[in-house]
Amino acid sequence: MTGEAVISVKDLWKVFGHKAELVPRSAELSALSRRELIDRTGCTAAVRDVSFDVAPGEVFVVMGLSGSGKSTLVRCLTRLIEPTAGSIIFEGEDILAADKKRLRDLRRRKFSMVFQHFGLLPFRQVLDNVAYGLEIRGAGKAERIRRAKEVIDLVGLDGYEHSYPEQLSGGMQQRVGLARALAGDPDVLFFDEPFSALDPLIRRDMQNEVIRLHREVGKTMVFITHDLSEALKLGDRILIMRDGAMVQCGTGDELVGAPADDYVRDFVQDVPRANVLTLRWIMRLPRPEDVLDGPELGPDVVVRDAVRLVLAAGKPVKVIENGELLGVVTDEEILAAVTGVEVPA
Structure with a gap:
């Protein structure tokens, strides 16, 4: 998050019921589950400490x-x-x-x-x-x-x-x-x-x-x-x-x-993990045998959008941010993210 917050919410409670204001003030009552609080006080905590x-x-x-x-x-x-x-x-x-x-x-x-x-x-x-x-x-x-x-x-x-x-x-x-x-x-x-x-x-x-x-x-x-x-x-x-x-x-x-x-x-x-996860989540550290002269992508590229490039590369794709090598992605990591099944090395 950047910039000063437009909305800042701290320790917000909304309790419905008789003497609702007592619930947030009491460590004992505020620790009760919703069901326990209803049974104990008749109050319902619709929003609790958000x-x-x-x-x-x-x-x-x-x-x-x-x-x-x-x-x-x-x-x-x-x-x-x-x-x-x-x-x-x-x-x-x-x-x-x-x-x-x-x-x-x-x-x-x-x-x-x-x-x-x-x-x-x-x-x-x-x-x-x-x-x-x-x-x-x-x-x-x-x-x-x-x-x-x-x-x-x-x-x-x-x-x-x-x-x-x-x-x-x-x-x-x-x-x-x-x-x-x-x-x-x-x-x-x-x-x-x-x-x-x-x-x-x-x-x-x-x-x-x-x-x-x-x-x-x-x-x-x-x-x-x-x-x-x-x-x-x-x-x-x-x-x-x-x-x-x-x-x-x-x-x-x-x-x-x-x-x-x-x-x-x-x-x-x-x-579908490939539609949400970015390369930052699936990249791995380079290995000694990796040939690092392949394509480059940023860490925030969504896996789905990287599939074609990575599978066609035939070699590790470098994950670069601000000129720094963060890791690499190969077809193994891509297929694991797409299918949800780890590919044996």
């Missing part, structure tokens, strides 16, 4: 199964749900110290949310739906229309400005929701499982749309999903949650190459 930073321009994915606490977490970040304990610093400002007026201003100007349920106004055309946030902010009509048209074109809805939501497919409605979130030019976009209700093909298109938009506008994004393939496709880093707690946080290749425990290992076991 800490992470989000860098400028990063796509940070929070994933987990149903009930893992991921959606509660993202709602805590915007104080749609009030955290029980911990701190949330947004661009150097303590979100938990913000009064209602300041919080309202932050939601209008600094961050936007895209939900699974589009929440479009049915009796407003696309143009007016997209401009709605700017209208609430107090922008003039000419400015609202200009900006709404800009983002409508950006998300690929040019020509649909005067359509009503019921006239659009689910994917197009979600594009309207995305355009509405972008219209206010927020610093951070929060996505709470926005594509989970869409058909698989439309979902893939929308994932590609997010990737394209991130490349074009460079917004910091926090993306919630229960789908590992979606997380790996979109995320610069991924935080995996279970029962409200953070299990592991890292890049996709770190999760696949070095899972923190059996839970993460089970999560990633069906992931």
Whole structure:
């Protein structure tokens, strides 16, 4: 992660129940499992002692199964749900110290949310739906229309400005929701499982749309999903949650190459390793018999993209970073990564 964090979360808890605030303060109670805590106190710890930073321009994915606490977490970040304990610093400002007026201003100007349920106004055309946030902010009509048209074109809805939501497919409605979130030019976009209700093909298109938009506008994004393939496709880093707690946080290749425990290992076991791991994970040290006059590749090249070159080389491919030889990759390492079976030397 580079640069000062846009979002810095430290020791965050969200506990539901009577006297919920006592749970994070008690070493005994906070150490209980979710089931034990419910049985002992009647409280549910939806988010328990979570800490992470989000860098400028990063796509940070929070994933987990149903009930893992991921959606509660993202709602805590915007104080749609009030955290029980911990701190949330947004661009150097303590979100938990913000009064209602300041919080309202932050939601209008600094961050936007895209939900699974589009929440479009049915009796407003696309143009007016997209401009709605700017209208609430107090922008003039000419400015609202200009900006709404800009983002409508950006998300690929040019020509649909005067359509009503019921006239659009689910994917197009979600594009309207995305355009509405972008219209206010927020610093951070929060996505709470926005594509989970869409058909698989439309979902893939929308994932590609997010990737394209991130490349074009460079917004910091926090993306919630229960789908590992979606997380790996979109995320610069991924935080995996279970029962409200953070299990592991890292890049996709770190999760696949070095899972923190059996839970993460089970999560990633069906992931095609060659599509995620980089040469850094499979390279080996040179041996005396190696002829090191072959091609060169960088350590962050994905295995899948190196297969053709390595197999055609007929000799070790050097893995070079900043002019330094880190290791070599041969057909043995490539085939082991692709097939998941070690090739005998």
